[in-house]
Amino acid sequence: MKLSQTKLLALSNHYIIWLKDSNTYIVFDKSNYKYFKKFQSSQTEVTYLKDTAHFGNPDLANQIYNSLKALCVPTSQKDIHLSGKKIKISGTKSCVFNYQQHSITVHYNAQALLDLIASKFFHLKTKVKTKDIIGSHSIISHEDNTGYALQNSLEQTWVWKKNQVHLLQGKFSFEILNAIHNKTEDDWIGTLHATTIGNGKQTVMLVGNSGSGKSTLATLLMYAGYDLVSDDMSAMLANNNHIAVLPAALSIKEKAFAAIAPLVDNFEALPKQYINSTKGQVTYIPPLPLKHPDQLDYPCKNLVLVRYSQDPITTTLTEGAEQTILQELITESWLAHNETYAQSFLNWLGTVKFYELKYHNNNEAIAAVGGLFKE
């Protein structure tokens, strides 16, 4: 019994193992990694149990054996979206989004569909034809009773069911990203579920559950003078491990309006959208101009798990939380199923520092994250 292990990274308290066949990452406590090594080197369960007997914990050895054995069974490779399906779609309306010298024409057949996929980019909408366009792209979107479809300039087409809106929205943002950076999917290690802020030279990635406060904190940091590199989807380039600029607006929930409103000119005039009874309304805060508009990707050396407390607490920024950050980052992110890229991703993880930020006071949180740029 052997897993298709190909890549390994040692962090301060954990080992991360990447499994080639399934694109799965396993995180082991350093103290238990020896069981994994024996699992890989033993031919049978009997030899494994014999080889691990001197560790003195047969119950644990047995438990790990059975858990690893379960991973040896190939999992279904069924994808949740149907990529490459040839269908003919056409939008009856269109609008143009411009970013620097890139122009993206989005075709759509219903305003509600455009609102659904492109609200975060409405600040880029233009009626004026930009001069000196170097990249002209188009995205066709379509909605009918069965679901949604999207097609890019390369005529790659995707279709989703009605309950897969998050995939439609994710792909739309990803296609905007590709257009702006002149890239295709093969150029990316992945799109990480994180919000990235920068100082024009380097970046800090804010990680956390939806509702953890990372977008609100990113907005506060942006108005404190930092660049918003990307909200929610932080894409990593394969050629340099940098995080790419995605000029999407920050999505701010109703409960954060009070903290953000004083910072934003004419906040009341910003369009609001109703999401659902849990999230309430959201509004979109457009990114402020970058310090260096010509630089569209930046290195990242710090990952911060954001934990906003509704109750007053002492602000702390402590090293650690490796496992929680990895859990949040990997399971909520798209990572290319590619051996070279997996190695590159692990190499990058080996260079970053992991922090946990607990806070209630916004100014203290801004100062704490700002301090990471001074290191």
Add this chain to the structure above:
Amino acid sequence: MNTKDKNQITRKEALKKMGKYAAVTAIGTFIVLNPMKSQAATDPGVTI
């Protein structure tokens, strides 16, 4: 008397959170993390 703690969540919320971590197998000794197979947004669909 309603003694519900601020940190308590409803059954519905708990099931939602569990669904989110369906990709995580917490075994106690190691965790198994499966990335998503496609790019995704975290906000659910907008109901206008």
